[in-house]
Amino acid sequence: MSSLRTLDLNVVADLVDFIRGGGYVLDFSDSTFSEFFANELDVDIDDARYADRGGSKGKRLRRFLELVDDGTALKTLQALWEIRQDFLLRTGRADPVINAEARYLAILNRLGGSPAAASPQEQPKAAFDFAKMEMLKQELLDLTALAPQRRGYAFETYLQKLFTAYNLKPREPFRNTGEQIDGSFVMGEQTYLLEAKWQQLPTGQADLLIFEGKLMSKAAWARGLFVSYNGFTPEGLHAFGSGKRTICMSGEDMWEMLNRRLPFDHVIDRKQRRAAETGIPFVGVRDLF
Structure with a gap:
């Protein structure tokens, strides 16, 4: 049954x-x-x-x-x-x-239809706990009251908690020779490296190119998720170009996802598919669902 x-x-x-x-x-x-x-x-x-x-x-x-x-x-x-x-x-x-x-x-x-399911033989994963989603909404709101320096580190920790909620096997920030990675998670057969920024201004081309450069030095199957709470500049996204390994997510995306109770793994799956189809690294959740 x-x-x-x-x-x-x-x-x-x-x-x-x-x-x-x-x-x-x-x-x-x-x-x-x-x-x-x-x-x-x-x-x-x-x-x-x-x-x-x-x-x-x-x-x-x-x-x-x-x-x-x-x-x-x-x-x-x-x-x-x-x-x-x-x-x-x-x-x-x-x-x-x-x-x-x-x-x-x-x-x-x-029923086990999450994009994160590794194989059909695994036990079906439970649907996401909506009460936990409400807690995540509140915790994201609480981050806005923190001092900027504390908020950046707290934001990384928050994202790790979000990945854990969807059984995405997150890894905490780690350092390779000469570079810092803000964390990683696994969805299906793909490993995503994480870049997380909560700064006053939207993210521009320079930061996107630096992160893409980190990805290019990794295995061919590595993907990247760049989460910028205050979004991305249109000029930066245009200059960054298309056909990259990086997909982008904004704070507005996160609020839209949490308010509408959209499962995070399906959001990433939809973003990745749109990027593969169009080459565009950032399409908002409102335009995807």
Whole structure:
């Protein structure tokens, strides 16, 4: 049986019943609902075992998700999400479900669909604890009251705590010959080196080039995350150019992520994918989700 909780199944219901109401699944008719399960999952959703708690499409989906393994539940929800997004795009409707994508991504994490999962054989990781996310929001706010020198070091420690919350195996700041690295973390099969700055002015080209230079001296699979609380200058980003190993994150990104309860690992995955597709090192969270 899947590791989905009642709370998760209630979220799924919210995500799929907004078109036709409770008991329905998106805009499926009885026949297209059966076809979806047959074609996408090779499953007979009309089997009596999925209707032992009610025969509506919504109740059969809920029972199916309860009975199957995490991998099958994950595949099902990903397919349903694609159909949901296609419906919203085709109809031009705004998403009526508050914070829909963040809630969906949290369920994926619970099922082992986090970008940080190293292999399908690992035990599924728990969805992120939203109470802990609220604590992280408060701790980030508390950093603003610190003196500038203390704040820089505290910011590095804060980021380590954030990485730990997502099981990203963080390493504390370390020094190689002639250079300082503010830390690292592992996501999937990629190692990310960290540069963290909390300074009065936005980060410009010079600091970005220095960090990129550090990356270029490392293994080819090493990536970089440059977190600048006060963001980056447009001129610096333009001069820095495209096609680099570094992706960038601002303080505004962090607040947007925490306020919307977007899982950090999915944010980094989305930033990395956009950078790979466009070559642009910094795209804000508001434009990605």
